[in-house]
Amino acid sequence: xxxxxxxxxxxxxxxxxxxxxxxxxxxxxxxxxxxxxxxxxxxxxxxxxxxxxxxxxxxxxxxxxxxxxxxxxxxxxxxxxxxxxxxxxxxxxxxxxxxxxxxxxxxxxxxxxxxxxxxxxxxxxxxxxxxxxxxxxxxxxxxxxxxxxxxxxxxxxxxxxxxxxxxxxxxxxxxxxxxxxxxxxxxxxxxxxxxxxxxxxxxxxxxxxxxxxxxxxxxxxxxxxxxxxxxxxxxxxxxxxxxxxxxxxxxxxxxxxxxxxx
Amino acid sequence: xxxxxxxxxxxxxxxxxxxxxxxxxxxxxxxxxxxxxxxxxxxxxxxxxxxxxxxxxxxxxxxxxxxxxxxxxxxxxxxxxxxxxxxxxxxxxxxxxxxxxxxxxxxxxxxxxxxxxxxxxxxxxxxxxxxxxxxxxxxxxxxxxxxxxxxxxxxxxxxxxxxxxxxxxxxxxxxxxxxxxxxxxxxxxxxxxxxxxxxxxxxxxxxxxxxxxxxxxxxxxxxxxxxxxxxxxxxxxxxxxxxxxxxxxxxxxxxxxxxxxxxxxxxxxxxxxxxxxxxxxxxxxxxxxxxxxxxxxxxxxxxx
Numbered sequence: 001x002x003x004x005x006x007x008x009x010x011x012x013x014x015x016x017x018x019x020x021x022x023x024x025x026x027x028x029x030x031x032x033x034x035x036x037x038x039x040x041x042x043x044x045x046x047x048x049x050x051x052x053x054x055x056x057x058x059x060x061x062x063x064x065x066x067x068x069x070x071x072x073x074x075x076x077x078x079x080x081x082x083x084x085x086x087x088x089x090x091x092x093x094x095x096x097x098x099x100x101x102x103x104x105x106x107x108x109x110x111x112x113x114x115x116x117x118x119x120x121x122x123x124x125x126x127x128x129x130x131x132x133x134x135x136x137x138x139x140x141x142x143x144x145x146x147x148x149x150x151x152x153x154x155x156x157x158x159x160x161x162x163x164x165x166x167x168x169x170x171x172x173x174x175x176x177x178x179x180x181x182x183x184x185x186x187x188x189x190x191x192x193x194x195x196x197x198x199x200x201x202x203x204x205x206x207x208x209x210x211x212x213x214x215x216x217x218x219x220x221x222x223x224x225x226x227x228x229x230x231x232x233x234x235x236x237x238x239x240x241x242x243x244x245x246x247x248x249x250x251x252x253x254x255x256x257x258x259x260x261x262x
Numbered sequence: 263x264x265x266x267x268x269x270x271x272x273x274x275x276x277x278x279x280x281x282x283x284x285x286x287x288x289x290x291x292x293x294x295x296x297x298x299x300x301x302x303x304x305x306x307x308x309x310x311x312x313x314x315x316x317x318x319x320x321x322x323x324x325x326x327x328x329x330x331x332x333x334x335x336x337x338x339x340x341x342x343x344x345x346x347x348x349x350x351x352x353x354x355x356x357x358x359x360x361x362x363x364x365x366x367x368x369x370x371x372x373x374x375x376x377x378x379x380x381x382x383x384x385x386x387x388x389x390x391x392x393x394x395x396x397x398x399x400x401x402x403x404x405x406x407x408x409x410x411x412x413x414x415x416x417x418x419x420x421x422x423x424x425x426x427x428x429x430x431x432x433x434x435x436x437x438x439x440x441x442x443x444x445x446x447x448x449x450x451x452x453x454x455x456x457x458x459x460x461x462x463x464x465x466x467x468x469x470x471x472x473x474x475x476x477x478x479x480x481x482x483x484x485x486x487x488x489x490x491x492x493x494x495x496x497x498x499x500x501x502x503x504x505x506x507x508x509x510x511x512x513x514x515x516x517x518x519x520x521x522x523x524x525x526x527x528x529x530x531x532x533x534x535x536x537x538x539x540x541x542x543x544x545x546x547x548x549x550x551x552x553x554x555x556x557x558x559x560x561x562x563x564x565x566x
Contacts, residue, residue: 020349056444082444089438093293094494103434107445112427139492159445 001233002030003223008070009034009163009194010055015064017047017054023062023217024050030222032211034162037189038196039209043238046216048198049085052165055196056082068163078107081161083152085168091148092141100140100151101127104158119158126157129184146177153181164188164195171200182208202234269394272408274513277390277527279414280467281505283421284479287460289501290425292484293436294453298353299341300480302360303457304464304473306337308367311465316374327465334461335454337363388472390523396469410470417466424459428452433494471524478528482535483508489538504534 008031017025024047032038040048053059055066057073069076081104101123102115109115127133130150135143140151149169156164170178182204185195189210199205205212212228214220214237221228221237291300307330314329337359344355390410398409406412425432434442435449442449460480467476487500512527519526 056440058440058443077444077446080444082441084438084440088440090295092492093437094488094492094497095433095437096493099433099494100437103437103441104445106430106434106442106447109430111431111447114430141492155441 001221001223001228002219003227004031005033007034008032009068010196011067011070012051012055013065013067015051015054015066016062017050017059018062025054025061025215026218028064028215028219030213030219032194032196032213032222034194035189035192036194036210037185037208038194038211038213039199039205040196040213040215041199041202041205041237042215042220044200046237048215049167051215052082052167052196052198055165056080078159079162081156081159081164083156083164083166083169086145086148086152086171091143095140097127097132097135097138097140097143097151098123101154101158104155107159122160123154123158126154127151129157130154131180146173149173149177149181153184162193164193166195166197168198168200170197170204178204205229270513270517272394272411273390273523274509276393276408276411276414276470277509277513277523278506279411279418280470280476281479281483281509281527282502283414283418283463284467284476285483285501285505286421286425286498287456287463288480288484289487289498290432290436290456291460291480292488297481297485298356299338299457300460300464301477302341302356303334303337303460304468304477304480305360306363307331307333307461307465308364308473309333309370310367311468312367312370312374316370327462330465331458331461333363334464335458338454338457387522388468388470388475388524390470393470413466414470417463421459421463424455428455432456471527475524475528478531479505479508482528482531486531486535486538489535489542504531508534 011031013029015025015028016023024045028051040051042048050059054061055068055073057066066073068080073080098120102119104126105115105119105122109119124133124136127136130153132147132150132154135147135151140148143151149172153166153169156166169181173181185197186208188195197209199209206225206229209225211223212225213222214228214233216237216239221233288297288300291297310329310331310333311326312329314326317329318325340359341352341355344350344358345352348355350358393408393410396409398406398412400406431442431447431452434447435452439449442452464473464476467479471479483501483504484497486504487497491497491500508527508531511530513523515530516523516526
């Protein structure tokens, strides 16, 4: 079930990406509306991260194209922000929390120019939004996993973009951080920003996302949460993992039941 | 018997400048986990030196530095290509590239031996003790002073200018290369610029400390400083300080036992590194993991 939209913020057309001749993404073709919180779901190895990397131009597709705001990536770079997986960097790097968040402003600053007071103020307000004000001068090697994730999100916020792509921002973070980040993302979409999140937890996906993309090398579904979230679609995405599926079916039956909130 | 005369000053001054240039670049090579690429570059420049020498007919020509610079970038490109396109491990691609280019250099020296008066020992080991007698004399016969000192001053000026200008780009690409490409900072270009500076610094320093020991100056002082601080600016300052200390102590220890100054400098830096490991190895690195330190950190947070 694939719902195409008019005036999409992001359009992906017949995208094929392969590593070493073995394709990881096959004919992925979808478009998404603006101002929504969008989740990309799929099992391990489904190509979720590869899809975000292809959107950000970090891997070159074998065929197909990506259009953001109806333009190529190069033309709208400053309007898109990216949160890579937390494990993709070495957190022993000698930098403070403020240093890392300021990096988000470097794209607009251009070559050779030094960040000044304006950039510092942007970074501080972004740290405030993620609730990390008391860690401004802490070295990043002394942060916990959830705090590292908040720093990465603050860095993306400092880019002041319109479209945000986040690769597994909830991997290895605790429940309170997850809820806090989801609330922040909701606030962002309320302000008209679009947020795409690679996610692995079907349960929280049902509760939070407006629009869901299901991926397992092929595109399985793309559409509004209430239309896409069905047992049939999940079975197509996750294949024969029945154990998981029975659990999911139960959850769908009691859609409003959230054991962690009651 | 310690003496401090004009020659001692010149040697220590020049050695400090070389150690500072290497250390500054070495900090960023270490943060990019590319310290051994510095090793590869220092050896891979040999064919460039020989060809430059062959063209200009002198060891002092600009062609030598340009030739070495080109070969340094070439080596970096081959290493990158082997790693990304041919999917060879980084350590293997470094090993393959620099040994191959170094071998080409040795063959070239032998082939051109009748035309090129290039001392392999000088390239490999260098000799900073000859610095006061290697003078820069202009065509009109005016004596400006030791040539290598001028080379070192020019080198350190360019390295400092390079790092000051591109500080934010170098830091960002070292920390998170993907993110820098995404926001439009040319991470590949910055990387090549850094590798060119390393090639140039290696060539500029090889007459004084040799192609092998220059690697130690690139790797050891930054690694030692990183054991003491986790902040970038103090790390850079401490690396420079260590460079000066190594130059002074290396000179006097070499004087004492009548041995190679460059060799002694590297030996001192090795000992300093070992001592730092032994002292810092006892301290727990990640204090936040220990529950009894959490209260201390929480207190710090309140104070902030």
